[in-house]
Amino acid sequence: MGNYFGYMLWYLSQLLSILNAMLTLQNKLALLGVFLKRDEVLIKTKDGLIFSVRDLYDLLSIDEIFEKQPYSKLFENIPPMAILFDIGSYNGDSVIYASKIKSVKRIIAVEPHSDNVRVLRENLNHNK
Numbered sequence: 001m002g003n004y005f006g007y008m009l010w011y012l013s014q015l016l017s018i019l020n021a022m023l024t025l026q027n028k029l030a031l032l033g034v035f036l037k038r039d040e041v042l043i044k045t046k047d048g049l050i051f052s053v054r055d056l057y058d059l060l061s062i063d064e065i066f067e068k069q070p071y072s073k074l075f076e077n078i079p080p081m082a083i084l085f086d087i088g089s090y091n092g093d094s095v096i097y098a099s100k101i102k103s104v105k106r107i108i109a110v111e112p113h114s115d116n117v118r119v120l121r122e123n124l125n126h127n128k
Contacts, residue, residue, distance in 0.1 A: 017060055040119075042126070049096065050126035052119050058091050065093045081105040088112075092120035096127050 040052045043059070045066055053059050064070065071094065080103045086095050089109035098104050111117050 014060070017063060018056060050123075051091070051093065052122045052126070054091075054115075054119065058119070061091060062093050065097050069097075071097060075101045075104075078103050083108065086110065089120055090116050092123040095120070096123060099127075 040054050042050055043053050043062075044050050045062070047066065049066070051058070051062050053062070075098070078101065082104050083106045084098050084104055086098070086107060086109045089095055089111040092109065095107050095109045098107050109120065111120055
C-alpha cells in the first residue's frame, strides 16, 4: 500500500508540473503535437526563449530549469569569467540558462546521445 501511495503522489506531482508548464507557455496549442506524439514542436516561454520539444520530458525539463529555477542559488556567487561544464546537457536548457548569467564566460556542453545533441544545437540556435 505504501508504494502505491508514493507512486500516486509522484504521478500527481508530475501532472501538476505539466499543467504549470503549460500555463507558462505563450503558444499552448503547439503542445497538442507533443500530446498526440506527432512531431517536435517549438514552444516559447514567457521570457521569450524558444525550445524544440519532443515529448513531455523536454517540457518538464524546461519548466524545471526556467520556472522553478533550481540553479539560481548556485549561480549567485559564481566568480567572474567562469567556465562551466555541463555534463549530460540533454536538450540544452541548462546551457541556455547558464548563458544568461553575466559572469559566465564559457560553457562546455557534453551530451552523448545524438538526438539530444541535435535538439541541443537547435535550442542554442533558437536562443542566440
